[in-house]
Amino acid sequence: MRNIKLTLEYDGTNYAGWQVQNSCQLSVVSCQLKTIQGIIEKAIKKIIHEKVKLIGSGRTDAGVHASAQSANFKTDSGIAPEKLQKALNAVLPDDISVIKTEETGADFHSRFSAKSKVYRYTILNRPFRPAILRGAVHFCSYPLDLKLMRKEARVLLGRHDFKSFCASGSNTKETIRTIKRITIRKLPYNLSPIIHNLNKFPLILIDIEADGFLYNMVRNIVGTLIEIGRGKFAEGSTKKILLARDRRFAGPTVPAKGLCLLEVKY
Numbered sequence: 001m002r003n004i005k006l007t008l009e010y011d012g013t014n015y016a017g018w019q020v021q022n023s024c025q026l027s028v029v030s031c032q033l034k035t036i037q038g039i040i041e042k043a044i045k046k047i048i049h050e051k052v053k054l055i056g057s058g059r060t061d062a063g064v065h066a067s068a069q070s071a072n073f074k075t076d077s078g079i080a081p082e083k084l085q086k087a088l089n090a091v092l093p094d095d096i097s098v099i100k101t102e103e104t105g106a107d108f109h110s111r112f113s114a115k116s117k118v119y120r121y122t123i124l125n126r127p128f129r130p131a132i133l134r135g136a137v138h139f140c141s142y143p144l145d146l147k148l149m150r151k152e153a154r155v156l157l158g159r160h161d162f163k164s165f166c167a168s169g170s171n172t173k174e175t176i177r178t179i180k181r182i183t184i185r186k187l188p189y190n191l192s193p194i195i196h197n198l199n200k201f202p203l204i205l206i207d208i209e210a211d212g213f214l215y216n217m218v219r220n221i222v223g224t225l226i227e228i229g230r231g232k233f234a235e236g237s238t239k240k241i242l243l244a245r246d247r248r249f250a251g252p253t254v255p256a257k258g259l260c261l262l263e264v265k266y
Contacts, residue, residue, distance in 0.1 A: 001074050003108055004081065006054075006088075007100035008069040010036055013135050013257065014095065017062045018069075036060070039096060040071070040088070047087045048077040057110040057264040058117060058213070063256030065136065068099070070110045070264040110264070116180060116211050118263040121222045121254065123204040137203065138222075138258035144204065144229035146184055152228050152238040153182045153206075156221065163245040165224070167216035167253070175245075177217070181209040184225070207262065216253050224251035 016033035020041070041054050052073040060066055079087075085101035092098070107113075124130050124137040125144055156162075156179050163175040187203040206225065208218055224241060227233040233251065241249045 001076055001106075002078075003072055003074055003104050003106050004084070005070065005072045005102050005104045005108060005110070006040075006098055008036075008040070008066060008071060009097045009099050010066050010069065011095040011135070012036070012060060012062065012064045012066070015039075015062065017064070018056050018058070018060045036069075036096060037071075039093065043088050043091045044073065046091055047084065048075060048079055050075055050077060055110045057114050058261065060259075060261055061216075061256050064259045064261070065257075066261040068263050069261050070114070070266075072104065072108060072110045113266055114264050116209050116265045117213065117261065118181075118207060118209040118265070119213070119218045120260050120262045121206040121208075121218060122258050122260070123206070123222075123226070125202070125204050135257055136260075138254050140226060140230075142226075142230040144226065145231070146186070146204065146229065148235060149225045149229040150184050152235070153184060153221075153225060155238040155242065156182060160242055161245055162214055162217055162242070164241045164247055164250045165217045165220040166214035166247060167220070168247045170215045172214055175214055177210050177212050177214065179208060179210045181207070183207045209265075218259060219253045219256065220247070220250050222258075223254045226254065227251040 016035050018036045020035050020038040021033055037054050037056060041052060044052050052075055054071050054073045057070040060069070081101040081103055085098050088098045122137045123140050124133060125140050127141050129139050130137060159176065159178040161176050166172060166175055184204065184206050187205060206222055208221065224233065224238065228237060
């Protein structure tokens with residue numbers, strides 16, 4: 001049996017996240033939500049005539065995007081990887097694209113083989129709301145102190161208990177994770193003419209690499225850093241929030257549309 005790895009790009013706006021799930025279960029009726037995993041599994045079945053289980057590197061939430069999500073499935077089909085890629089892109093909707101297909105070792109697992117993941121959160125920081133980028137950025141009209149945000153973000157580097165940044169109600173018991181890298185920067189001023197007006201109010205990119213992420217962890221960290229950057233939380237707040245191990249002390253959960261799974265490292 002072959003093990004096929006897919007690298008995927010998708011716009012999560014119109015999906016209920018990655019994982020196949022049911023919105024209701026009645027005696028004979030199930031209401032299935034539209035998910036990335038479900039759409040791709042159906043496309044694979046249409047091409048190779050096998051029902052497969054697609055394993056993703058992580059369960060991106062509703063509205064979250066990916067530029068390089070990893071997924072794998074087992075199959076008896078002899079279809080060549082490059083042929084499979086072309087066939088999938090021919091039948092998948094426009095907001096999902098297979099950017100790479102390869103055969104990998106039998107023991108490869110998209111989730112458990114991953115060493116780390118990199119997420120990017122994008123903020124549009126200007127006084128007026130966006131039109132062109134509204135589905136891919138979080139609009140923030142307040143001036144942000146990036147120097148202070150970077151200083152506070154450094155507190156999160158290393159191995160810590162991130163319970164304060166885990167969504168309330170999560171059933172995750174182990175909340176210790178290792179953040180390997182956090183960068184906060186403005187997008188370089190070499191933008192396409194179609195969005196030239198952003199040069200005066202550039203995008204702010206927050207990249208976080210960790211060995212794993214809790215539910216809404218990135219969005220809660222970014223929400224906290226924004227509160228610090230706009231002066232709502234005092235300098236030194238990040239350390240206090242981290243040590244509190246209580247979600248109530250951290251900032252708000254920023255919208256999913258600004259979040260993108262940038263890379264999975266193996």
